[in-house]
Amino acid sequence: MRKINHKDFKIARRGTSREINRSIALDLVRSHQPISRADLARLMNMHRASITLLVNELLAENLIFEGGTGENHRGRKPTLLYIDSRELCVIGVDIRATRTFITVTDLLGRSLTNITSFPTNKDPKQMIVELGKRIKRILADNQGIGACAGVGVVVPGMVDRVGGRLLNAPTLGWRDVHLREPLSAATGFPVHIENSGRACALAQVWATRGEATALGDVVFVSVSDGIGVGVVVNGEVLHGRHNIAGEFGHTPLNIDGPRCSCGASGCWEVYVSNIATLSRYFGRNLAESKLASAGTSVFDIEDLIVRARGGDGKALVALQSTARYLGLGLASIINVIDPARIYISGEITGAWDLIEKNVREALAERVLVAAAAETEISIVPASDYPRLQGAVALVSAPAFAAPMVA
Amino acid sequence: MRKINHKDFKIARRGTSREINRSIALDLVRSHQPISRADLARLMNMHRASITLLVNELLAENLIFEGGTGENHRGRKPTLLYIDSRELCVIGVDIRATRTFITVTDLLGRSLTNITSFPTNKDPKQMIVELGKRIKRILADNQGIGACAGVGVVVPGMVDRVGGRLLNAPTLGWRDVHLREPLSAATGFPVHIENSGRACALAQVWATRGEATALGDVVFVSVSDGIGVGVVVNGEVLHGRHNIAGEFGHTPLNIDGPRCSCGASGCWEVYVSNIATLSRYFGRNLAESKLASAGTSVFDIEDLIVRARGGDGKALVALQSTARYLGLGLASIINVIDPARIYISGEITGAWDLIEKNVREALAERVLVAAAAETEISIVPASDYPRLQGAVALVSAPAFAAPMVA
DNA sequence: CGCCTTTTGTTCTATTGAGTAACAATATCG
DNA sequence: CGATATTGTTACTCAATAGAACAAAAGGCG
Numbered sequence: 001m002r003k004i005n006h007k008d009f010k011i012a013r014r015g016t017s018r019e020i021n022r023s024i025a026l027d028l029v030r031s032h033q034p035i036s037r038a039d040l041a042r043l044m045n046m047h048r049a050s051i052t053l054l055v056n057e058l059l060a061e062n063l064i065f066e067g068g069t070g071e072n073h074r075g076r077k078p079t080l081l082y083i084d085s086r087e088l089c090v091i092g093v094d095i096r097a098t099r100t101f102i103t104v105t106d107l108l109g110r111s112l113t114n115i116t117s118f119p120t121n122k123d124p125k126q127m128i129v130e131l132g133k134r135i136k137r138i139l140a141d142n143q144g145i146g147a148c149a150g151v152g153v154v155v156p157g158m159v160d161r162v163g164g165r166l167l168n169a170p171t172l173g174w175r176d177v178h179l180r181e182p183l184s185a186a187t188g189f190p191v192h193i194e195n196s197g198r199a200c201a202l203a204q205v206w207a208t209r210g211e212a213t214a215l216g217d218v219v220f221v222s223v224s225d226g227i228g229v230g231v232v233v234n235g236e237v238l239h240g241r242h243n244i245a246g247e248f249g250h251t252p253l254n255i256d257g258p259r260c261s262c263g264a265s266g267c268w269e270v271y272v273s274n275i276a277t278l279s280r281y282f283g284r285n286l287a288e289s290k291l292a293s294a295g296t297s298v299f300d301i302e303d304l305i306v307r308a309r310g311g312d313g314k315a316l317v318a319l320q321s322t323a324r325y326l327g328l329g330l331a332s333i334i335n336v337i338d339p340a341r342i343y344i345s346g347e348i349t350g351a352w353d354l355i356e357k358n359v360r361e362a363l364a365e366r367v368l369v370a371a372a373a374e375t376e377i378s379i380v381p382a383s384d385y386p387r388l389q390g391a392v393a394l395v396s397a398p399a400f401a402a403p404m405v406a
Numbered sequence: 407m408r409k410i411n412h413k414d415f416k417i418a419r420r421g422t423s424r425e426i427n428r429s430i431a432l433d434l435v436r437s438h439q440p441i442s443r444a445d446l447a448r449l450m451n452m453h454r455a456s457i458t459l460l461v462n463e464l465l466a467e468n469l470i471f472e473g474g475t476g477e478n479h480r481g482r483k484p485t486l487l488y489i490d491s492r493e494l495c496v497i498g499v500d501i502r503a504t505r506t507f508i509t510v511t512d513l514l515g516r517s518l519t520n521i522t523s524f525p526t527n528k529d530p531k532q533m534i535v536e537l538g539k540r541i542k543r544i545l546a547d548n549q550g551i552g553a554c555a556g557v558g559v560v561v562p563g564m565v566d567r568v569g570g571r572l573l574n575a576p577t578l579g580w581r582d583v584h585l586r587e588p589l590s591a592a593t594g595f596p597v598h599i600e601n602s603g604r605a606c607a608l609a610q611v612w613a614t615r616g617e618a619t620a621l622g623d624v625v626f627v628s629v630s631d632g633i634g635v636g637v638v639v640n641g642e643v644l645h646g647r648h649n650i651a652g653e654f655g656h657t658p659l660n661i662d663g664p665r666c667s668c669g670a671s672g673c674w675e676v677y678v679s680n681i682a683t684l685s686r687y688f689g690r691n692l693a694e695s696k697l698a699s700a701g702t703s704v705f706d707i708e709d710l711i712v713r714a715r716g717g718d719g720k721a722l723v724a725l726q727s728t729a730r731y732l733g734l735g736l737a738s739i740i741n742v743i744d745p746a747r748i749y750i751s752g753e754i755t756g757a758w759d760l761i762e763k764n765v766r767e768a769l770a771e772r773v774l775v776a777a778a779a780e781t782e783i784s785i786v787p788a789s790d791y792p793r794l795q796g797a798v799a800l801v802s803a804p805a806f807a808a809p810m811v812a
Numbered sequence: 813c814g815c816c817t818t819t820t821g822t823t824c825t826a827t828t829g830a831g832t833a834a835c836a837a838t839a840t841c842g
Numbered sequence: 843c844g845a846t847a848t849t850g851t852t853a854c855t856c857a858a859t860a861g862a863a864c865a866a867a868a869g870g871c872g
Contacts, residue, residue, distance in 0.1 A: 002808040003611045003641035004433045007620035011450050012426040014830045014857055017418035020812050021859090024417055027410045038820055044417050050859060052821060075819025076867040158775065167775065205409045214413035216647055231742075233639045235409035240744020241622055242778040247741040250774055254660045254672070255734055264737075264772040266660075328661055331670075335653040336637075336742060338646020366670040368656055369564065369573065372648040402408040402812045406426045420828055420859045427830085444849055456830060458850060481848025482838035815871090822865075828858085836851075842844095 010404055018054075019403050021046070025054050027400045029064050029081050030108065031208055036070060036078030055081065062087075063399075083107055087146040091135055091189070092391035093153045094196070095120060097171040097225060100131065103388045104138060104145060107396045108208050112145045113138065115388065124166075124177040132186030150190040152394035153179060154199040154387050156226065160243060164193055167243075170261050171225050192394040197222055197246060198237050199390025200380070201230025204343055205237070206393040206400075216340035219333050220386070221248070223326070223346030226261075227269045231337055235402070248333055253325060258285070268332075271325035274301040274347060281318040305351045316354065323355035327362025334363070334372050345380040352379050416810055424460075425809050427452070431460050433806045435470055435487050436514065437614055442476060442484030461487065468493075469805075489513055493552040497541055497595070498797035499559040500602070501526060503577040503631060506537065509794045510544060510551060513802045514614050518551045519544065521791065530572075530583040538592030556596040558800035559585060560605040560793045562634065566649060570599055573649070576667050577631050598800035603628055603652060604643050605796025606786070607636025610749055611643070612799040612806075622746035625739050626792070627654070629732070629752030632667075633675045637743055641808070654739055659731060664691070674738075677731035680707040680753060687724040711757045722760065729754075729761035733768025740769070740778050751786040758785050 010016075021044070028043055029035055035043075041051040058064045065084040069077040085106035094101040100120045104113045118134065121127040139148060157169025164180025184191040194202070201220035204212045212218050213235045222228040227249030231238040238245040249269040250262050257266025270276060279286045281304055308315035330342060348355070356377075364373040380386050416422075427450070434449055435441055441449075447457045464470045471490040475483040491512035500507040506526045510519045524540065527533040545554060563575025570586025590597040600608070607626035610618045618624050619641040628634040633655030637644040644651040655675040656668050663672025676682060685692045687710055714721035736748060754761070770779040786792050 001642065001804055002810075003619045003803075004430055004806075004808045005619050005641055006434070006437060007617075009430055011430055011452060012423035012830080014423075016426070016830090017420075017423050017858060020418040020422070024410055024415055024812060028412065031412060036820075046417060047860065047862095048821065049823080049861075052823095053858085072819065072868080074817075074869055076821075078820060211413075213409045213411050233644065234642065235411055236407065236640065238639065238743070241746045241781070242744055242775055244741060244774045244778055245744035247774055250741050250772070251657060251738040252659055252734070252772070254658070254662060256660060262774060328658070332657040335650060335656050337644070338648055338651035340647045366656070366658070368650050368653055368668060369648055372650055375647070397409075398407055400410075402410045404408075405811050406430055406808045418859080423858090424829060442849075453831065453833095454850065455832075455852080458852095459829080461850095478839075478848065480840050480846075482850075484849060813872105817870080818868085820865100820867075822863105824863085825861090827860075829856100830858100831856075832854085834851105834853085836849100838847100838849075840845105840847080842846105 004406055009406055012405065016403075016405065018057075020405065021050075022054055022057065023400070023403050025051070026058060026063060026083075029058075030083050030400055033082045034067055034070065034080035036080055038078055040081070088149045089139075089145045089147070090149050090392045090395045091138075091151040092388045092395075093131065093135075093151060094385075094387040094391055095127075095153065095155050095172070097156065100127075101385075101388055102131075102134060102138065103385070103392065104142065105392050107149070107399070109203075109206075109389050109392045109396065113142050115385065120172070122173060124172075124174050125182075128179065128182050128186065132183060135187050148187075148189050150192065150395035151183065151187060152199075152391035153183070153191060153193045154196045154391040154394075155179075155193060156196050156228065158243060159193050159195050161192075161194065161239070164191065166193065190395075194390065194394055195228065195230075195243075196387050196390070197228025198230035198239070199394065200228065200343070200345060200386040201232050201237050201246075201390070202393045202397065203384075203386045203389035204380070205232050205235065206397045207389070212341070217337060218341045218343065219246075219337055219339045220343040220345070220380075221330070221333070222386070223272060223344065223348050224274055226273055227329075229333075231339075233337075248329065251329075251332060253328060268325070268329040272322050272329065276325075277301055277318050277322040277348065278304060280321055281315055301347045302350065305347070305354075308351060308354060319348070319351055319355055320358045322348065323358035324362040326355075327359040328366055330359065330377075331363050331366035334367050334375050338372060339375065341376040341378055343378050343380050343386075345382065345384075345386055347382075349379045349381070410812055415812055418811065422809075422811065424463075426811065427456075428460055428463065429806070429809050431457070432464060432469060432489075435464075436489050436806055439488045440473055440476065440486035442486055444484055446487070494555045495545075495551045495553070496555050496798045496801045497544075497557040498794040498801075499537065499541075499557060500791075500793040500797055501533075501559065501561050501578070503562065506533075507791075507794055508537075508540060508544065509791070509798065510548065511798050513555070513805070515609075515612075515795050515798045515802065519548055521794065526578070528579060530578075530580050531588075534585065534588050534592065538589055541593050554593075554595050556598065556801035557589065557593060558605075558797035559589070559597060559599045560602045560797040560800075561585075561599060562602050562632065564649060565599050565601050567598075567600065567645065570597065572599065596801075600796065600800055601634065601636075601649075602793050602796070603634025604636035604645070605800065606634065606749070606751060606792040607638050607643050607652075607796070608799045608803065609790075609792045609795035610786070611638050611641065612803045613795070618747070623743060624747045624749065625652075625743055625745045626749045626751070626786075627736070627739070628792070629678060629750065629754050630680055632679055633735075635739070637745075639743075654735065657735075657738060659734060674731070674735040678728050678735065682731075683707055683724050683728040683754065684710060686727055687721055707753045708756065711753070711760075714757060714760060725754070725757055725761055726764045729764035730768040732761075733765040734772055736765065736783075737769050737772035740773050740781050744778060745781065747782040747784055749784050749786050749792075751788065751790075751792055753788075755785045755787070 158167040254266035260267040564573040660672035666673040
């Protein structure tokens, strides 16, 4: 039951029905390709005749193309339809504290080149120049991949999407950095930026085979140096008035707890970040020293997991302690958003078999109804590159998004 | 940028455009009545000719009616349109721990009778019988108000909307109570039930002169024996998979804090409920004794506020201490939902002038960006009966809701 | 091979509803 | 009283779904 917004509604014009059905058809081709007109008609519960006209329009605009013919046991063989990404590519960029990753994909997020990376330059101006150069070089080195539709950039911090600037990224030490305009000027392509937690959520929503939105609302939680969270409600990523929606990482577990980099104390992040786990293992607070010498870390969370697997009891206890706090925080997410599924990524998910029980136990302690304690939790491996996929989705998804109506 | 749900989408049929525009027109009449066809055409940016046809349809269905003529400085006088609620009424019921309130309104939530109340019967079966009788008596006593479109019931607890049953209401001591079927059988009207926090949010969204949704997302926080919260995203109240979405009352301020009735510890509710404030004033935990003797309370939060205003320093400190915790919890709401406005209701808002500063200070401590600390906070007085208005909206709003498309 | 059946995709016409212009019905002003 | 302005209706155009009929393509089977 949605209330119509009186300040910003859209009435149905003559072309609105077509716009709606065109969007649905295009997105169905995206997620079911290759697909025939007849199958599309069945999925949409429309007559083949109407589909023909819709498809002709999409063909004329080069949004889709006709491939070979499919198989059929009896009767005429179908001609198959595909999203037309032959002359287009998308650049995805993931800027992290130590390294920055670049991928080139088609509109469906399928890699067209190898993923490349380089050390993040801590000076934002120099970094943007270098990033621009590298993007141009990659495109020059790969002539066959066609024109670039745009660049999606994902950063570990708060962003002002409309203004195209990064507001605050503690792990990078950047504040109020204009990203979109200079990078757009340097590359000549449109640039979109987004916070990495939200981008990960976006990646799940727009994953080609994604059934994420079909489930209902979902939340993505990424655990690393900090905690990034993206919340999806009704197929849309929550942004909020000041672009801070979803910052569960800074909701308190204990307001009298240890100080957090955000200025408050006892934030969830303070208890479950990788640094917290390492600190617990070494028995001292690594937060300051670690931040100062980022990149030179000799011993990281993955080493800790190896030790835990090797029989190091202290390492296992440190992980399980983090798991407990992780579960307590997830309980808040469930009590507040009550999603159908929670996605979790981050190095610590490599030890999921060791910690799942602890997470579930802690969760059950605080979740309001027993059924909600069984909320699906899905691990997203780093090999899926959720942040990069999210960066790509920033560019490609708008073409497939639902039209705004009423 | 919304993703189309592939499991549950709706394509545009021949009548979809009309359906969309009809909904918009009807809802505009609802919130702007009385309004002329010409004004409607201007608001909708459509030609008068199209509006005439739309309006004729709405007239034929008795959804609106033509009233008198309006004033105009020059030219033909407009004929005014109104929502047709002449032959219809809606019953709103608010079941609370000690008393239950009943209102009879038209489709716009305007009272048609005085609000009546009676002591809540703690036995759910007897209570439903009594409620049914009272509803029938009220309707019998007021013959002029026309047929009843439905009954909206609001309860302080978790509900299963589709099943029409109350899952758990600690303050009532009710568990797994089937409400809809028996009450519907007793009265002969359709019955809708909802949690009171969400109903309050609903009331704001659907308030006739409401600009709530025009602002963006909003959150409603009701502070009394417990904390009820309703979250509105994109004009829709959040429910979640298990109907627990929005339960900020049970997110922790301190996981090592005092025990909460929900089974967990250190919940926000434990720090800011009225009982918490009173306990702080009396220097001992009233939670158990208070729950046991609900309704017989000699000294309540409103008395405390009177004392604080009268110069009782201890009372003021108790209130301001609660205010601080209130602010800390609101900070989480802002960090997570980042709404354009937060509505607050409850007895303690009667002391808002005494505590606003403390709330704002605490809020600023934890909110992630300075701008978000300025998030609008709007007090909703008890005299607005937000719960009853929400109960009414459960019945009346579906007729005005946006159609589901794509 | 020729005919039947099945399936795909197209064509043609009907119907619905937005878009537009022209017009009748009022009402005020000078 | 005529000029002007405003509201609401009517008649017609255009776009898109709805539906039936049909052509095209492929396999099964006597």
